[in-house]
Amino acid sequence: MFREACNHTGPIVQGKISRSSSAEAIDWPAAIHRALKAQRVRQVSYVPDAGHKRLIELCHADKGMAAVPLTTEEEGIGLAAGAWLGGERSALLMQSSGVGNCINALSLASNCGFPLLMLVTMRGETGERNPWQVPMGQATPEALRLSGVRTLRLGRAEEASAVANSAAKVAFEEQSAVALLISQQLIGVKSFEEKR
Numbered sequence: 001m002f003r004e005a006c007n008h009t010g011p012i013v014q015g016k017i018s019r020s021s022s023a024e025a026i027d028w029p030a031a032i033h034r035a036l037k038a039q040r041v042r043q044v045s046y047v048p049d050a051g052h053k054r055l056i057e058l059c060h061a062d063k064g065m066a067a068v069p070l071t072t073e074e075e076g077i078g079l080a081a082g083a084w085l086g087g088e089r090s091a092l093l094m095q096s097s098g099v100g101n102c103i104n105a106l107s108l109a110s111n112c113g114f115p116l117l118m119l120v121t122m123r124g125e126t127g128e129r130n131p132w133q134v135p136m137g138q139a140t141p142e143a144l145r146l147s148g149v150r151t152l153r154l155g156r157a158e159e160a161s162a163v164a165n166s167a168a169k170v171a172f173e174e175q176s177a178v179a180l181l182i183s184q185q186l187i188g189v190k191s192f193e194e195k196r
Contacts, residue, residue: 026157028186029054032119033062035164036091039172041117043068043083045076046093051121051187055093073098074105077116084114089172091117096124096140096181097133106147109177116177117168118149125184141181149177157186 032055036044044059045068046052059067070076076092083090094102099120109116123130124137144151150170154163164180171178 026160027054028154028157028160029058031157031160032164033058035161035168037062037064038165039168040089041091041168042066042088043079043090044093045070045079045090047071047073047076047095047098049093049095049121051095051182052093052119055119072101074102076118077102077105077108080116081108081112081114089115089117089168091119091168093119094121096120096122096137099140099143099179100136103143103147106144106149106177110148113175115171115175116149117171118177118179119164119167119182120179121182121187122184127184127189129189137184144179147177149179151179151181153181153183155183155186 029052036059042064043066044056046056046059047070048056056067059065068076068079070079073092073094076090076094080090080092106116120140122137122140123133124135124140128134128137141151152163152167152170154160167178167180170176
């Protein structure tokens with residue numbers, strides 16, 4: 001199912017994603033990848049996610065980056081701490097549902113004062129067809145705020161580079177936790193309709 005969703009570029013069909021034509025016209029994952037490179041991010045950890053598929057592929061293809069798959073999102077917080085202690089910068093990619101898995105681990109960044117850059121693909125927003133994604137998707141911004149994480153929002157593909165650079169600068173220059181929330185409208189809406 002994940003592989004099918006990741007390879008989708010056409011209309012809505014079972015387990016796949018529909019993206020707006022404006023988001024397809026601008027390669028926002030490539031813009032985010034360029035921003036990560038510009039901010040000298042060398043490690044990118046992730047739990048596989050269809051919304052991050054292209055960015056994950058770009059990170060794997062980049063010889064200057066280590067793309068690290070995780071079994072759960074909070075492992076990425078420990079990886080970010082280790083990267084910083086080792087003199088490198090990292091980013092953690094996750095879906096909004098993964099934020100709930102990180103609540104306890106988020107205190108590590110604030111208590112230890114290391115930068116934590118998270119790129120969060122949002123679910124549970126307008127158009128969500130999976131009711132189980134709605135509660136955490138709606139709670140994500142407030143859960144992050146209550147955990148001491150600053151949030152920026154990316155809603156338009158043409159702003160991807162500027163917003164991603166801003167998020168990274170805040171995280172790395174202020175040694176703080178920052179989450180860039182990538183809107184569901186930008187990544188597309190999953191559909192679970194029967195293929196006809």
